[in-house]
Amino acid sequence: MNISSSKLTLSLVLIGLSLISHPFMVGAQGLNNILRNIEQQAPLLQSARANADASKAGIDIAKSQYWGDAQVFGQANHYNNDRLVNPISFPPTLTQSLFDNDIYGYGASFNLPLDIDGRIASKVQKNELLNQAAVQNIQQTRLVLFAQAVSLYRGMQQLKGVKQALNLQLDALKEHYKTSKAAVNVGRMAKVELLRIDAEMKSVEGKLAGLAGDEVRLRSGIAALIDSPSYTESITSLYKPPHKTLLISDINKLINTRPDIKAARKLMQASDKNLLGAKKEWLPKLSFRADTLHNQGDTAIGQNNWNVGVQLKWEFWDGGRRSANIDKAHAGKIAVARQYQNLFNQARAQIKTAQAHWKSASQQYDAAAAGIKSAIKTEQIQSDRFNEGRLSAVDLIDAEASLARSRSEKISALANWWLADDQLLIARGLPPSDYNQKTIQASSTILENN
Numbered sequence: 001m002n003i004s005s006s007k008l009t010l011s012l013v014l015i016g017l018s019l020i021s022h023p024f025m026v027g028a029q030g031l032n033n034i035l036r037n038i039e040q041q042a043p044l045l046q047s048a049r050a051n052a053d054a055s056k057a058g059i060d061i062a063k064s065q066y067w068g069d070a071q072v073f074g075q076a077n078h079y080n081n082d083r084l085v086n087p088i089s090f091p092p093t094l095t096q097s098l099f100d101n102d103i104y105g106y107g108a109s110f111n112l113p114l115d116i117d118g119r120i121a122s123k124v125q126k127n128e129l130l131n132q133a134a135v136q137n138i139q140q141t142r143l144v145l146f147a148q149a150v151s152l153y154r155g156m157q158q159l160k161g162v163k164q165a166l167n168l169q170l171d172a173l174k175e176h177y178k179t180s181k182a183a184v185n186v187g188r189m190a191k192v193e194l195l196r197i198d199a200e201m202k203s204v205e206g207k208l209a210g211l212a213g214d215e216v217r218l219r220s221g222i223a224a225l226i227d228s229p230s231y232t233e234s235i236t237s238l239y240k241p242p243h244k245t246l247l248i249s250d251i252n253k254l255i256n257t258r259p260d261i262k263a264a265r266k267l268m269q270a271s272d273k274n275l276l277g278a279k280k281e282w283l284p285k286l287s288f289r290a291d292t293l294h295n296q297g298d299t300a301i302g303q304n305n306w307n308v309g310v311q312l313k314w315e316f317w318d319g320g321r322r323s324a325n326i327d328k329a330h331a332g333k334i335a336v337a338r339q340y341q342n343l344f345n346q347a348r349a350q351i352k353t354a355q356a357h358w359k360s361a362s363q364q365y366d367a368a369a370a371g372i373k374s375a376i377k378t379e380q381i382q383s384d385r386f387n388e389g390r391l392s393a394v395d396l397i398d399a400e401a402s403l404a405r406s407r408s409e410k411i412s413a414l415a416n417w418w419l420a421d422d423q424l425l426i427a428r429g430l431p432p433s434d435y436n437q438k439t440i441q442a443s444s445t446i447l448e449n450n
Contacts, residue, residue: 035431062126111287155415264339289309371409
């Protein structure tokens with residue numbers, strides 16, 4: 001029992017240490033929180049959802065035509081002479097009670113269209129397709145906002161890495177400054193060497209100050225995405241590259257999974273239904289109608305009347321309205337088809353570009369990772385030579401600057417690789433890899449490896 005408890009305690013300690021020593025998992029969770037906040041709070045995404053709700057209501061509006069319309073009415077009139085209150089029927093039996101100058105009436109009517117030609121069905125199907133396109137547009141808007149978020153977040157991770165490299169350079173220069181100052185005091189080194197190091201320290205401090213403005217810009221961009229006045233959360237560092245991604249050669253297969261392509265196809269289908277509905281306006285209209293009416297005068301006897309019937313109506317002249325409506329629908333169909341083809345071409349180019357960028361970013365990171373090893377070795381050698389008085393400050397500063405550049409290039413290449421990985425997934429119509437990542441799974445993996 002004690003052994004089991006010890007193992008459990010050890011496991012918990014390992015998980016805690018792994019979370020501390022591996023900031024990547026916390027970073028993934030931080031980016032995931034941003035993406036979640038975008039889903040919940042981004043004004044543009046809320047607008048897309050509202051548009052989808054409006055298009056869904058358009059389906060109900062179109063379906064309501066199946067049920068026709070009913071109305072009730074009432075009226076009261078006063079005339080300057082007696083008017084007929086009740087309709088005349090044959091044989092005519094007119095009496096004084098049929099006429100009055102104060103007449104009132106009330107009744108109801110009901111009209112039910114009989115959609116034998118599918119006129120209403122075309123409108124319903126068109127609105128259903130528009131609603132499906134609006135739903136896909138929500139997903140596309142979400143991906144567009146995700147793309148902006150990962151670009152800003154990776155930029156801040158890159159910025160943090162550059163700041164860390166500059167701070168390491170600054171710390172090293174400060175140590176060299178102390179050593180040089182002591183060497184100058186004992187006459188082992190010229191004062192100009194000390195001034196050269198001090199100038200380089202001021203230069204690094206200036207670079208660090210310049211990065212502050214970039215950080216404000218990036219944080220403000222994220223705050224705008226999540227509809228917040230500011231974004232003050234800490235940004236974690238990147239320490240390892242993304243997982244290897246399978247680069248698929250069948251581009252058309254990837255394009256078909258994108259929500260913007262799906263939405264464009266629904267719009268094309270809706271344009272077909274719109275054209276079909278415009279053509280059906282030339283067909284006769286068939287409807288069922290029922291009316292009931294009660295006429296009454298102040299002195300005349302009232303009477304109830306009702307009727308039911310089926311009406312066939314064909315509008316043979318409208319001044320060219322229906323023909324123009326067909327031309328408009330046909331032109332709209334062509335426009336939507338051309339927009340779809342343009343979108344398809346752009347999607348293909350975007351996926352190819354994203355795959356090429358991913359390959360390039362991985363190669364750049366490999367090169368930067370290899371270069372930093374030699375830069376570290378060179379800096380160590382030059383630093384030892386400087387401390388021994390066998391190297392000038394200029395050569396030392398060059399070595400420190402080269403190491404700082406190598407560190408910056410590595411973290412920049414790593415951030416670019418992550419950004420390329422995010423952009424490749426988004427180009428395929430998928431969210432970034434950090435989206436909804438579960439830290440507990442990563443913790444279990446580390447525990448098993450330990």
